[in-house]
Amino acid sequence: MSTSVEADELERCILDLLHEGLDDAAIARRLGVGHRTVQRRVRGLMERWQVVGRVALGARAQEFGLLKRSDRAA
Structure with a gap:
């Protein structure tokens, strides 16, 4: 699987x-x-990123370390 980890500022x-x-x-x-x-x-x-659905997209973004730290994660 070849995926680009990059995401621009808007993404x-x-x-x-x-x-x-x-x-x-x-x-x-x-x-x-x-x-x-x-x-x-x-x-x-x-x-x-070769994912289906927003949940999978969020999981992949988390995996790539692209999400800001959030107080929601407890």
Whole structure:
């Protein structure tokens, strides 16, 4: 399996907000980008990291060390 671990700044922000439980529309509002931009970036990450679904995407981001530390992890 050959996957690129890289994620740009917008993708990292999207991943962090997904991890916080926000939906695409809320993420778009928070970041000041379009709803479709968020959808396209999430889909692109899933394709690049060869995962199906947002839970798997979050797990892969965690595995790659791309998520900010959160107080939610107790």
